[in-house]
Structure formats: structure tokens, C-alpha cells
Amino acid sequence: MSTLATLRNHCHWKxxxxxxxxxxxxxxxxxxxxxxxxxxxxxxxPVVTIHNPNGTVTVRAWTKSDVMVIAKRATTEVEVxxxxxxxxxxVQTRQVADTASPEDLRTDFEISVPEDAELQIHNDSxxxxxxxxxxxxxxxxxxxxxxxxxxxxxxxxxxxGGAFQCLRCAGRLEVSSISGNFKLIDLxxxxxxxxxxxxxxxxxxxxxxxxxYVLKNYSGAIEVRFSxxxxxxxxxxxxxxxxxxxxxxTPSSHHHFIPRFGNALFGSYNSGRARVELNSFxxxxxILKRN
Amino acid sequence: MSTIGCNEFLKQFAAxxxxxxxxxxxxxxxxxxxxRGLVEDMDAIRQTxxxxxxxxxxxxxxxxxxxxxxxxQQGLIHREVHAEExxxxxxxxxxxxxxxxxxxxxxLAGAYLLALIAGSFALTGPSAKQLxxxxxxxxxxxxxxxxSAQLQTAERDSISAMAGSDPVVTASLHDNLAIVDNxxxxxxxxxxxxxxxxxxxxxxxxxxxxxxxxxxxxxxxGVNGR
Numbered sequence: 001m002s003t004l005a006t007l008r009n010h011c012h013w014k015x016x017x018x019x020x021x022x023x024x025x026x027x028x029x030x031x032x033x034x035x036x037x038x039x040x041x042x043x044x045x046p047v048v049t050i051h052n053p054n055g056t057v058t059v060r061a062w063t064k065s066d067v068m069v070i071a072k073r074a075t076t077e078v079e080v081x082x083x084x085x086x087x088x089x090x091v092q093t094r095q096v097a098d099t100a101s102p103e104d105l106r107t108d109f110e111i112s113v114p115e116d117a118e119l120q121i122h123n124d125s126x127x128x129x130x131x132x133x134x135x136x137x138x139x140x141x142x143x144x145x146x147x148x149x150x151x152x153x154x155x156x157x158x159x160x161g162g163a164f165q166c167l168r169c170a171g172r173l174e175v176s177s178i179s180g181n182f183k184l185i186d187l188x189x190x191x192x193x194x195x196x197x198x199x200x201x202x203x204x205x206x207x208x209x210x211x212x213y214v215l216k217n218y219s220g221a222i223e224v225r226f227s228x229x230x231x232x233x234x235x236x237x238x239x240x241x242x243x244x245x246x247x248x249x250t251p252s253s254h255h256h257f258i259p260r261f262g263n264a265l266f267g268s269y270n271s272g273r274a275r276v277e278l279n280s281f282x283x284x285x286x287i288l289k290r291n
Numbered sequence: 292m293s294t295i296g297c298n299e300f301l302k303q304f305a306a307x308x309x310x311x312x313x314x315x316x317x318x319x320x321x322x323x324x325x326x327r328g329l330v331e332d333m334d335a336i337r338q339t340x341x342x343x344x345x346x347x348x349x350x351x352x353x354x355x356x357x358x359x360x361x362x363x364q365q366g367l368i369h370r371e372v373h374a375e376e377x378x379x380x381x382x383x384x385x386x387x388x389x390x391x392x393x394x395x396x397x398x399l400a401g402a403y404l405l406a407l408i409a410g411s412f413a414l415t416g417p418s419a420k421q422l423x424x425x426x427x428x429x430x431x432x433x434x435x436x437x438x439s440a441q442l443q444t445a446e447r448d449s450i451s452a453m454a455g456s457d458p459v460v461t462a463s464l465h466d467n468l469a470i471v472d473n474x475x476x477x478x479x480x481x482x483x484x485x486x487x488x489x490x491x492x493x494x495x496x497x498x499x500x501x502x503x504x505x506x507x508x509x510x511x512x513g514v515n516g517r
Contacts, residue, residue, distance in 0.1 A: 054457060102457040124460045124512070142508070143463035160505065161463040178467040178501060197501065198470050218474050218494065239481070239490050261488045281478070281494050 036071040038082045040089045045135065048113050049120040051092035055107040057123050061115035061132035068112040077104040118153075127162075145180070155189075163199070181220075196220070204290065207232045207274035218281040225290040226269065233272035237264040240282030246289045295319050300326050308333055325448060442499065445506045456512050464509050471505060474498045 048067055050057050055074075062068075067089045071080045077100035082091045093107045106126070113119070118135040121128055124142040129149075136153040139146050145163040148155065152170040159177040166173060170188040177196040184194065186205040193214045194201055200220040207213065207230045215222050219241075226232070226247060233252050236243050239262035249267025265287075278285050295315045300307075300323070303316050307330070320327050446468075478495035485491060 053460075102459065105457075125457065125463070142460045142512075160467045160508065178505065179470055197474055197498075218477075218498075237490070239488075239494070261485060261490055281474070281491075 034073055036069075036073070036080050036082075038069040040067040040069075040082075040084045041065065042067055042084075042089065042114065042117075043087050044114070045087070045116050045118065046114060047088040047118045047120070048111065049088070049090045049092075050109060050111065051090075051122045052107055052109055052126070053093065053122075053124040054102055054105050055093075055109065055123075055126040057109045057111070057121055057126065057128045059111045059113060059119060059121070059128075059130045059133060061117070061134070062112045063115075064112070065114055066112070067114075067117070070110040072108045072110075074106040075100070075104040078107055080107060206230055207276060209273040212275045212277075214277045214279075216277075216279040217283050219283045220280075221284045221286060222278050222280055223286045223288065224276065224278060225288050227290045229270075230274070231270035231272060232274040232276045233268045234276045234278070234287065235264075235266050236276075236278040236285045236287065237262050238280040238283060238285050239263075241280055241284045243285045243287075245287040247287050297323060297326055304329075308337070328444065328448060439499075442502055442506065445503070445510075448510065460512060464505065464512070468502070468505055468509075471498055471502045475502065 042065055044065075046067060048059075050059075069082050069089075069091050071082075071091075071093075073080060073093070077095065077097050079094045079096050080091070081094055082089065084090075091109065091111070093105065095105055102125075108126070113133060115132060115134045117133055119130065119133060119137045119139070121130075121137075121139045122141070123139075123144045126144045128139055128141060128144055128146045130137065130139075130147070130151055131149040132151070134152040137148075137151060137155045137157075139155075139157045140159075141162045142160045143162055144159070145165075146157050146159060147165045147167075148157075148169050149167045150169075151166075154171055155166075155169060155173045155175075157164055157173075157175040159180045161179045162177065163181045163183075164175050164177065165183040165185070166175075166187060167185045168188060169184075172191040173184075173187070173189045174193045175182060175196075176194075177199055179198040180196055181199040182194050182196055182201045184192065184201070184203045184205065187203075188208065190208055190211040192203075192212070195214075195216045197218045198220055199217060201215045201217055201222045202225075203213065203215060203223070204225045206227055209231060213232075215224070234247065234249060236245070241263070243263045243265045245265055247267075247269045249265070249269055252266050252268045252272060265285075278287075295303075296319075300316055300319045303311075303313065307316055307320075320330055475495065475498045478491055478498055481488065481491040482495055
């Protein structure tokens, strides 16, 4: 390995503390580079932005006060820029040559951040995986799927066609898509708003007391699975589709707007502590017992 | 005859919006439909933004004019009911200069479309519930007509802007645009069949909003060369 490559792969900027304002820029890598590693020393609640049009983005929390960026790029037609400004780290890929094909531009990122980091991720195609990060998060993709696991904070996710899965997410969750399917598993969120046009939505987990869940689509299926111990006030309306219900509902003490059109179902399960709204244009809504 | 291209014009665009209009830039705007459309959109956004600055969300002035005309035509209001004062749409130049430097053009274009939709939806408030079916249909068609035309223009621009972008991303955007168009058609059909169905109209408006958002994303991808 050349000296330059060795330096590149072990480029640590731990000495570049936050008291030193300015820009840390690592670009202009030699043509042979395919793996790039960078380290940035950060304080509490750092902001990390990742802009990677093509390739996967994997973000994990660790216990260090560092942000570590490992980039694996397909070719040297794409450049990786990573810079720190104060307590913010910006990572992005940049096309070097106009003649490069999309595959040439593919870059996969593995990024480790403190668990209280705030993330902003843009990824058109590839995929986004985030686990154990507890800060606020904004993820936007086109075709890329998004998987979140054990995350918290204010989570906003927007895809065009990418699927979304959230496992044990807490905090507040807002997700929207046009054709992406959603899987919301064992959430601990007190507010969930999920809207997809053509995709299916699966909610499988407990309804937290005083939490709000709003699930909406145009077509496809909305499936909600409940446990005997859950307590929720339900409003389910499908304008053109059907509503199947296995919950033993009692008339709700809450006022509901009764629509004149479509198939609607209202009522409380147990004491009705959580608020659940399910809406579809011509999709099927299933309220099923949890296995 | 223009001596500059689109890229060069875009470099001068901030100055253009501040009133500095070089002869070459003027010539380019006259000859380039895309840049002319951009200028028109930004002018409309500038008007809308004044209302935002006053912490009230209002659609562009021309939407108010259109709405007032429709409401008058339907007998819901009379001539003496005035729209917002024009002075509200006038704002210091510095405000716009500030926002222009931080908000990308496609985002502003999308914001404009969304503002247009919001304005159009104002027609469908509680007062409209008393209308008979024909008025419901007429009102909905009128309220969606403007935005539908705007979206068609935006769609043409967005699709041309996407040329040369990542084929996977382009295909996904086109596929999803078709999905949204299909829902718009389904919702319009539903509204025609059941004019008083408020839920159908809500879904229709949501679909229009989705389309505006999607077109803004397509334009952004195209402008960014991805």
C-alpha cells in the first residue's frame, strides 16, 4: 500500500477540535481509491447530513464522541466530500465526470455516530438503514427503501417508491410515500402519521395510551393488529373498499364525524385511551387480533 | 437574439429578481419558454411570500381574483366584498433576496404549486356545503381547473428537466407520477358521480398536492443533474 493510500485510510482528524472553526475537507483522492475513512470529533447533539444519490447508507450509533464515515465507491468517477463545520458533519458524493454511468457513481456508506446525533439523509436509489440513533431524523428518498430500528426523536421519512420499515421506533413518526409499503412494528411512538398512495400499511404492536395513530392510503391494504390489553378509540373509513374488524367495539364517547359515503366503523376498544384513525380511498382496512 | 444560455441566465437570476435586467437576460427570457416560466413562477411566489411574511398564508393575488370571480358568479358573495388589499402583496426587496439565497428554486416552485392548491381549496369550505349538485361539480371543477393547468405546465418542464438523469430514479418518478395521475382520475370520477362527497374531494386535493410535490422533486433532480 502506498504511503498516500495509508494516510488516506487512516486519516484521523481527532486533533481538529470544535474550538478550531473552519472546514475540514478531504477530497481530491487518487484514482485507485475505493474505500475512504474519515473521523470527526463532535460534541453532544451533533448534526450529520448525508447526501448520496446512488448506493446504500447505513448509520449506526456508537458510544464514542466521534462521527466515523466509511465510504466505498464503485469508481473514481464519483468523489466523496466530508466536511465539518462546528458540530455539524456534512457528507456527500459528487459526480466528477459527465460521462459516468449511474453504476459508476454508486457509493455505499457506513457511518457511526453518537446516539444523540441528528440525521438528515438524502438517498435516491440504494437504501437507508439506521439503528439505535435517538436524535431527530429526516430521510428523503426516491426509490430507496428506508429501515429504521430502535430509533427515537422526531422522525420524518418521505419516499416516492421506496418501502419503509420501522422497528421499535419511539418519539414522533411522520412517513409519506406514493407507492412504498410500510411496516410499523412494535412502535413506542406517541404520534404516528403514515400516508402512502398505493402501498400497504401494516401496524403490528401495542397502542400506547394517549398516543395518536393516523394511517391513510388510496388503495392497498391497511392492516392493524391489536392485543387484548390495548385501549383505543377507533375511526376506520374506506370510501370504496371494505372494513374488516375483529375488535369488540363499544360506542365511542368521543364525537365522530359520520360520513355519508363509504364504509365506516367507529367505536372504542376497552377504555379508548389511544386514538386510531384509519382511512382509505378504495383499499381494504383490516383490524385484526394480534397472534 | 439572445447571446446567453439557460445556465448563464440562472447565474444572473438573483440579480434579475432584484430588478437588474441586462439586455442579454431580457432577450433570453423572451426566447426561452422555460426560463420565462421560471420568472413568472417566481413573481407569483414573491407575491405569495409577502403574505407568509405577515404570518398569514394566502395564495397569489390572481388566485384571489379568480376565487372572487367564481364566488360572485355562484352568487355566494357580492361585488362589494373585496379580496385582500394589494398592498399586502408588496414587500421589501431584501426579504425576497434573503429567501432566494437559502431556498432552492425547485422547492420554491413546489411551494408555489402548493400555495396555488391551498388557494383553490378555499372554495370548498363549509359555506359550499349548501350548494346543489351542479354547483358542487361546477365549484370543484373551477377550483381544480387552475391548478390542473399549472400542473400540466409543470409536468412538461419537469419531464424535460429529467433528461439524462439516473434511469432507475427517472423510471421510479415516472411510474409514481402515473400512479398519482391515476388516482387523480379516479377521484375526479368519484367527485363527478357523488358531487357532495367531501371525502372524495379531500382525496382529490391530496392527490393534486402529491403531484405538485412529485413534480418539484423531479425538477430538482433534473436541475441537479442527477
